[in-house]
Amino acid sequence: MKVVKFGGSSLASGNQIEKVFQIVISDPDRKVVVVSAPGKRFPEDQKVTDLLIECAERCLSNQNSQEIAASVIKRYSTIAEELQLPSKIISEIQADLEARLNGDRSNPERFIDRIKASGEDNHAKLVAAFFEEQGVEASYVNPGEAGLLVSAEPGNAQVLPESYERLHSLRERSGLLIFPGFFGFSKEGEVFTFSRSGSDITGSILANGLKADLYENFTDVDAVYSVNPYIVKRPKEIKELTYREMRELSYAGFTVLHDEALVPAFRAGIPVQIKNTNNPAAPGTRIVYERDNTNGPVIGIASDQGFCSIYVSKYLMNREIGFGRKLLSILEEFGLSYEHTPSGIDDISIILRENQFEAEMEQEITGRIVAELHADEVKFEHSLALIMVVGEGMRHNVGTMARASKALARASVNIEMINQGSSEVSMMFGVKEVDEKRAVQALYEEFFAAVTV
């Protein structure tokens, strides 16, 4: 039995939904279909979720929201026309959206969540209607009725553990189950959404709850690539990688799948298959618990910009019990989360994402570190990029670091920072943002395109 999730672009038009239908019925193991809200049909198009957010915000600020609500309905009715569905479904969707827009606005965040969730909810109803029209047994499933319970955190709901057992009974239902992604219900029966792109999470939760054999995640790429195609042309596709490898890659810019989405499948040991709705014959990429290491030590190279470091030095820092903890407490008080803390003997650097900083913070933080920890030196460095070289095969492979650092040296890239050791499946290099592209290209060259001379 398989749980199959389709992304927004896979469901953006009637034509796309017909492809989805063919994919689903071509494999009788495909039982549960998780549906996103309609996405973009062309690059300049707007996603229904974005329209809904704007609509909700206009309501809250008492601006005119009619026009934008109409354009949401227009998206659904265009699709319904393309699929030659009876107009009843559109009346239903319109009534639902109106009811939500006229609902309680006393808690703005919860109001927004209810509006946002309608994108997936109504699209699941539409898709179910289409499947039924094709003469297939299929039914829309309401997440609340099915038992998908979540925490009452608007825009960041977390699945509650009891959901899994409740959802398991969906196995007993006959026919295809069309399940809206992105949201669940609190114990009090209110709608709360996951973080953005949360339909991936819904699929993973269902795969876990129903103890599926496979979670198929259909998107618009043939596979996960070994490196960013904007940096290296026609990069190698990854056929199989582990959850840990996927997580390390996604940390630094590989955004094929939502980070949190891997957790439920991972905990249940269910493999995840990334596939392309527009090219279902392509094998795609499989995410598994363990894999053979037959293709060299490195499986992928990811990179991300927008980091900065705070360097703190103090003679004999090393002797002070609690120095690091106190330093991290100061950052915590500013609400800053940090990424890494490489340390020397009497110095430590804290690597953070730059977008967390507000204007005055840098000076305030420096002041507090000097005043409270009597540091000799506090120095900010901006515009850093982190590069992750990922692969289970590099565990206990003695030459990988040598090859990586040599490749960077050859490309005249200065390594600002290395973090290796904790994770056995990755090496991390910090470089200046201006060196990022050259560094990634040099590493790809070394591990994927190197020819023995």
Add this chain to the structure above:
Amino acid sequence: MKVVKFGGSSLASGNQIEKVFQIVISDPDRKVVVVSAPGKRFPEDQKVTDLLIECAERCLSNQNSQEIAASVIKRYSTIAEELQLPSKIISEIQADLEARLNGDRSNPERFIDRIKASGEDNHAKLVAAFFEEQGVEASYVNPGEAGLLVSAEPGNAQVLPESYERLHSLRERSGLLIFPGFFGFSKEGEVFTFSRSGSDITGSILANGLKADLYENFTDVDAVYSVNPYIVKRPKEIKELTYREMRELSYAGFTVLHDEALVPAFRAGIPVQIKNTNNPAAPGTRIVYERDNTNGPVIGIASDQGFCSIYVSKYLMNREIGFGRKLLSILEEFGLSYEHTPSGIDDISIILRENQFEAEMEQEITGRIVAELHADEVKFEHSLALIMVVGEGMRHNVGTMARASKALARASVNIEMINQGSSEVSMMFGVKEVDEKRAVQALYEEFFAAVTV
């Protein structure tokens, strides 16, 4: 003006003290002579400080301490005979030790400190007497009278900042000043010792207080070596290195000079010269603020055993503000100080010195991390060695990491951990203890003995 400090082996016998005398009078700039307690004359010999500690402990447990006190006096009287000093000095030393042993024992730690400090104090008196016998103007200086004030921490006293100004007036005194190392006086007038080998600290404090041009530290080696001579035969001597380089090297096993001893000299920018009492013609090693980087990127390689790591992993750890800080707080509650914290995306390792652990701690710590932080995995790894590759020249030298990791790969050494980035003057490699020697040899080969092929 120079402050000159002599170690215990440089003052272990009459013959050695004659060498010291020749060294001191050969340079009229040598004004202040800091004296250690008599050290070992041959490998099986006992240091006077060790005898004194045993003597004090016997007193405290009401055991017979006569014999061991006699052997302390015997060491001084042997030296006095070799130097043909009048017996008066030995009577004085004997009376002093007896008075200390019969002193207040209500605070055992302070009692031990007073006994320990007598080793240096009495030897300074003996050395001063010998200098005077040779017809040189020289006088013993009592640290309390001279104004060397320290905190009231037995065995770990810290200099108080007001000492420096007080000590400065020693410049006005005529003749050579013979100053006992290792201890100072609290504001209440009680004796407190520095940590072990603390005579180095006394010398550095005096160099700072008197604003000396140079602090000469005489010991029993010709120079600081670029690598441990027990691991690599006849290693290169280091002619000049910076304070930071010395500190990084001494962290991992280079014990020529007491760590804390560099601080006062460093703060005053006074160079430190390491020299050999038994070969004063050898140029020795100079520790300076800044140096030319003319001899390649690496100046020395140090290593030390006895480390362990605690590996903690938790899926999406990276998203939790405060995770690292909470983890460090738990270790702090166990009184553990940590060395480094390399981290991956969802995992972190804490590197600690193994000797801090008591039997049950490992299990208790694991239990608390699992219970309080809901970690997925907590794993201890023992018997690790840290290797420091040190050199100011490696800053912004793009190829150094490549050379180092390649050398380790060639020697089939698996790198368990790398920490580079915070300190700009060192790279740290963690390896298994069994690989330590091979790793250091391979790195030395690469950076000091490599022949271009």
